[in-house]
Amino acid sequence: MEKDLKKMPTPAASSTESASLSTTQARLVSKTFKKRSTWASVWRQLRKNKGAIAGLVLLIIIIGVALAAPIIFDYNTDIIQNNIRERRQPPSADHWFGTDEMGRDIFARVCYGARYSLAVGVVAVLFALVFGVTFGAAAGYIGGAFENIMMRLCDILSSIPSVLMAIAVVSALGKSTLNLMIAVGVASTAPFIRVARAAVLTVRNEEYIEAARAIAVPEWKIVVTHILPNSLSPIIVQATLRVGSAIISAAQLSFLGLGVPAPAPEWGSMLSAGRIFIRDHSYMTLFPGLAIMVTVLSLNLIGDGLRDALDPRLKS
Amino acid sequence: MGDHTAKLILDVKNLVVRYETEDGIVHAINGIDLQLGYRETLGLVGETGAGKTTAALAMLRLVPDPPGVVECERLTIDGRDILNMPSAKMDDVRGKDISMVFQDPMTALNPVFTVGEQIAESLQIHEHLDKRDAMKRAREMLELVGIPGSRAGDYPHEFSGGMKQRVVIAIALACNPKLLIADEPTTALDVTIQAQVLELMTTLKEKYDTSMIMITHDLGIVAEVCDVVAVMYAGHIVEQGTLEDVFNRTKHPYTEGLFNSLPNIYNRTAMLKPIKGLMSDPTDPPPGCPFEPRCEYALAECKTRNPDLVPAGPTHKVACLAYEQEGFHIKRRI
Amino acid sequence: MSRYIVERLLMLIPVLLSVAFIIFAIMNAAEGDPVYSVVSADATQEQIEAARIELGLDGTLIQRYFRYVGGMIKGDLGTSYVSKRDVMQTYMMRLPNTLKLAAASMVVALVISIPLGIIAAVNQNSIRDAVSMVLALLGLSMPNFWLGLLLILLFSLRLGWFPSAGYEDGLRSIILPAITNGTGLAAFMTRATRSSMLDVVRQDFLRTARAKGVTERKVIRKHALRNALIPIITVFGVQFSNVLGGSVLVETVFAWPGVGRLVVDAIEQRDIPTVTGALVMTTMLVTITNLLIDIVYAYVDPRIKSQYAKKGFKLWKRT
Numbered sequence: 020m021e022k023d024l025k026k027m028p029t030p031a032a033s034s035t036e037s038a039s040l041s042t043t044q045a046r047l048v049s050k051t052f053k054k055r056s057t058w059a060s061v062w063r064q065l066r067k068n069k070g071a072i073a074g075l076v077l078l079i080i081i082i083g084v085a086l087a088a089p090i091i092f093d094y095n096t097d098i099i100q101n102n103i104r105e106r107r108q109p110p111s112a113d114h115w116f117g118t119d120e121m122g123r124d125i126f127a128r129v130c131y132g133a134r135y136s137l138a139v140g141v142v143a144v145l146f147a148l149v150f151g152v153t154f155g156a157a158a159g160y161i162g163g164a165f166e167n168i169m170m171r172l173c174d175i176l177s178s179i180p181s182v183l184m185a186i187a188v189v190s191a192l193g194k195s196t197l198n199l200m201i202a203v204g205v206a207s208t209a210p211f212i213r214v215a216r217a218a219v220l221t222v223r224n225e226e227y228i229e230a231a232r233a234i235a236v237p238e239w240k241i242v243v244t245h246i247l248p249n250s251l252s253p254i255i256v257q258a259t260l261r262v263g264s265a266i267i268s269a270a271q272l273s274f275l276g277l278g279v280p281a282p283a284p285e286w287g288s289m290l291s292a293g294r295i296f297i298r299d300h301s302y303m304t305l306f307p308g309l310a311i312m313v314t315v316l317s318l319n320l321i322g323d324g325l326r327d328a329l330d331p332r333l334k335s
Numbered sequence: 336m337g338d339h340t341a342k343l344i345l346d347v348k349n350l351v352v353r354y355e356t357e358d359g360i361v362h363a364i365n366g367i368d369l370q371l372g373y374r375e376t377l378g379l380v381g382e383t384g385a386g387k388t389t390a391a392l393a394m395l396r397l398v399p400d401p402p403g404v405v406e407c408e409r410l411t412i413d414g415r416d417i418l419n420m421p422s423a424k425m426d427d428v429r430g431k432d433i434s435m436v437f438q439d440p441m442t443a444l445n446p447v448f449t450v451g452e453q454i455a456e457s458l459q460i461h462e463h464l465d466k467r468d469a470m471k472r473a474r475e476m477l478e479l480v481g482i483p484g485s486r487a488g489d490y491p492h493e494f495s496g497g498m499k500q501r502v503v504i505a506i507a508l509a510c511n512p513k514l515l516i517a518d519e520p521t522t523a524l525d526v527t528i529q530a531q532v533l534e535l536m537t538t539l540k541e542k543y544d545t546s547m548i549m550i551t552h553d554l555g556i557v558a559e560v561c562d563v564v565a566v567m568y569a570g571h572i573v574e575q576g577t578l579e580d581v582f583n584r585t586k587h588p589y590t591e592g593l594f595n596s597l598p599n600i601y602n603r604t605a606m607l608k609p610i611k612g613l614m615s616d617p618t619d620p621p622p623g624c625p626f627e628p629r630c631e632y633a634l635a636e637c638k639t640r641n642p643d644l645v646p647a648g649p650t651h652k653v654a655c656l657a658y659e660q661e662g663f664h665i666k667r668r669i
Numbered sequence: 670m671s672r673y674i675v676e677r678l679l680m681l682i683p684v685l686l687s688v689a690f691i692i693f694a695i696m697n698a699a700e701g702d703p704v705y706s707v708v709s710a711d712a713t714q715e716q717i718e719a720a721r722i723e724l725g726l727d728g729t730l731i732q733r734y735f736r737y738v739g740g741m742i743k744g745d746l747g748t749s750y751v752s753k754r755d756v757m758q759t760y761m762m763r764l765p766n767t768l769k770l771a772a773a774s775m776v777v778a779l780v781i782s783i784p785l786g787i788i789a790a791v792n793q794n795s796i797r798d799a800v801s802m803v804l805a806l807l808g809l810s811m812p813n814f815w816l817g818l819l820l821i822l823l824f825s826l827r828l829g830w831f832p833s834a835g836y837e838d839g840l841r842s843i844i845l846p847a848i849t850n851g852t853g854l855a856a857f858m859t860r861a862t863r864s865s866m867l868d869v870v871r872q873d874f875l876r877t878a879r880a881k882g883v884t885e886r887k888v889i890r891k892h893a894l895r896n897a898l899i900p901i902i903t904v905f906g907v908q909f910s911n912v913l914g915g916s917v918l919v920e921t922v923f924a925w926p927g928v929g930r931l932v933v934d935a936i937e938q939r940d941i942p943t944v945t946g947a948l949v950m951t952t953m954l955v956t957i958t959n960l961l962i963d964i965v966y967a968y969v970d971p972r973i974k975s976q977y978a979k980k981g982f983k984l985w986k987r988t
Contacts, residue, residue, distance in 0.1 A: 178955045277936070395880055
């Protein structure tokens with residue numbers, strides 16, 4: 020309808036000018052207004068999304084379990100102490116998920132394992148986020164040769180399969196939980212550089228940035244107050260989804276014996292230990308894997324929900 | 336226009352189209368009747384959102400379903416019942432008996448096929464030509480619309496907007512349709528190209544005895560190419576008649592508004608008089624006359640009663656309650 | 670077009686050199702002096718120095734890097750510390766197995782994802798759409814090695830349909846590894862296909878096709894799919910590196926003697942030349958595949974093709 024009105028001849032030259040001025044102002048006003056209401060509307064959108072809510076509930080439960088685990092279980096006696104007499108027992112009322120080859124309660128270990136997976140996933144993604152967003156935003160904002168070099172570097176980094184990259188980093192730094200976080204973080208940096216750059220590029224040319232520049236707002240202030248907040252949504256979506264894949268990567272490395280060292284109850288290393296007994300004691304591989312899947316699933320559900328809520332293209 | 340005894344290429348009775356979306360029901364077309372004789376050109380006029388394109392899509396049975404719901408008492412093209420035709424049969428009608436030129440040539444062509452292939456496809460479907468003959472005919476069609484046949488192997492992005500629209504016209508006319516619907520065929524084009532494309536369409540229409548529906552909001556185009564005119568507003572036809580009727584004996588306040596928002600060439604300093612306000616929300620149409628909120632002649636009754644399209648002359652019809660008053664006339668005088 | 674390919678091939682050189690440098694630098698940052706993993710515990714200082722020179726471990730990182738690259742150009746990736754074999758030879762021996770697995774995984778992914786994605790998009794918001802999307806989400810959330818273990822449990826140990834390990838059994842032995850490795854990709858591509866199709870399904874040119882009497886089936890399969898393929902190919906290209914990466918795990922689970930196993934074993938044995946060589950070669954493979962995909966891309970999308978044909982290709986400003 021608006022298009023047609025434009026096509027219809029406009030009243031007179033002088034009033035056209037004032038009209039277009041007022042639309043620019045209106046746009047500027049609506050943008051600042053929008054910034055505040057966006058998060059409320061995102062939440063409203065998210066609340067309508069059953070999948071995202073299910074994911075959120077799951078994740079809250081998992082976080083709760085991770086937080087409560089050290090209160091309920093004692094690390095030395097419940098988690099890592101061998102109990103040879105009770106080894107490899109199938110699930111029962113005493114041991115809900117059964118016991119492993121050392122007689123340790125798998126339910127307790129799976130609960131405790133949530134701490135490792137969540138910590139590794141979140142720290143690794145924070146690492147990737149900080150580096151990636153800094154370099155990506157700088158690339159998008161500065162442009163020129165710096166941008167080109169960053170993007171080529173991204174191409175190079177993403178042509179190294181991320182599992183192999185993480186393996187190389189762990190093998191160079193040595194096996195430890197911290198190194199695992201760094202390795203997974205390094206391997207997931209490139210996507211953040213890309214997303215941040217793309218987000219900044221789209222925002223950089225918006226009219227309200229031009230307007231801010233026109234009234235002599237310092238460049239750094241433009242980046243911090245206008246560009247970053249407005250390029251936040253794709254970065255948030257990316258981060259949520261990446262925590263999931265970081266958890267999988269960490270479990271993969273642990274499965275290969277390159278992650279959290281034994282006897283810590285990491286889900287990947289529990290799977291690695293349990294696979295030998297898969298024929299007769301499949302519960303040993305069933306539950307830790309299920310824990311990984313449910314955790315990653317909850318993050319993917321939330322990430323998808325956030326993307327739908329934040330992506331204006333899908334709203335129409 | 337409605338000489339009911341003559342044979343009609345198009346006969347539409349009480350067409351209703353609504354889109355049932357999550358956010359509510361959009362009443363796109365609220366019961367319109369249209370008749371068109373052979374070789375006639377009908378101008379369908381109105382602002383965007385009036386339902387012109389939806390009406391055209393309904394005639395081709397291309398209203399997307401869901402969310403679109405089409406209801407109609409009668410819909411015949413060349414005497415054939417389109418309404419109850421099985422969809423497989425419908426594919427034979429589209430492109431053969433009735434075809435359409437779309438508004439935006441930039442998006443109307445498939446970017447991954449050559450223009451020749453896209454013209455030939457129509458011929459392969461309806462004339463059952465093999466690929467080589469179809470391509471040969473496609474090149475001829477390109478020549479016909481003023482593009483060298485040697486360019487049949489080029490892709491759409493290698494053509495300008497005006498040339499793309501010529502290609503779209505070539506696709507539409509490839510199988511000599513009996514009825515051509517042109518949906519704002521010149522809106523997306525440069526002013527200089529508009530005249531060329533219009534002339535091309537009218538020439539080809541004459542040459543092949545095609546009937547045409549010209550959808551537009553440009554009254555200049557209507558004056559140039561149309562025999563009969565229907566003015567649409569918010570899914571209703573508010574005025575209908577011959578070109579003479581609608582242009583020289585304007586009855587409906589909305590039609591008057593359209594004319595008033597044109598620049599006056601006799602008095603260049605005169606202010607334009609655009610129609611105030613916006614079209615009513617199609618998800619929540621007013622109970623009375625849809626134009627009432629913007630109408631300067633509105634009566635109290637207009638708020639509650641929706642006027643029927645009633646005769647206002649031998650070939651002229653108008654839907655306006657004000658004419659029920661003795662001696663009412665609008666201000667516009669030619 | 671040929672000019673484009675030549676220029677892309679030329680651009681591979683700096684990329685591969687950088688990749689080699691990154692990996693080389695990471696591997697050389699490893700704790701401890703690798704020379705001690707080779708010489709015996711009671712070696713004299715001279716013996717150690719001799720071994721150092723023999724292994725090419727003398728000089729600065731940059732010197733060693735250039736020596737490494739010099740060898741790489743001649744196809745020499747050094748000698749394994751452990752097996753004393755030529756790294757290139759060992760790699761080339763393992764590569765066919767990994768490529769077979771990757772190819773089979775991609776076939777699995779394509780066969781599942783394209784139809785599923787189309788069905789989901791064409792019937793948007795229907796039950797079929799919902800089921801496809803739930804399946805894709807599960808596939809995306811499942812760690813591949815765990816899926817492999819579950820498949821072994823069900824199809825090898827319980828049902829006995831397929832072998833649980835090894836590659837001697839031909840087609841039968843590749844099915845489970847291929848499903849394991851292909852599921853993640855299938856999930857990704859189902860989602861990509863759906864969203865790409867959803868974009869295309871709304872395009873005006875499909876209406877033009879319908880208006881000229883093209884049947885709905887052909888509208889989807891010919892007009893829509895050909896356009897939707899363009900972004901799908903991109904996802905496919907990006908994910909290829911993950912397929913190769915994922916095969917490390919799958920090869921471990923199924924005792925599949927490919928490159929992935931080679932890398933993992935070499936890391937355990939601190940066999941740095943093998944790890945470096947395998948990583949460099951694998952990355953090269955990914956890069957070359959991406960080039961091939963870009964070429965396919967240009968053929969599917971005439972806009973890109975004519976862009977290269979006319980203006981030539983600019984090395985620097987691609988993005």
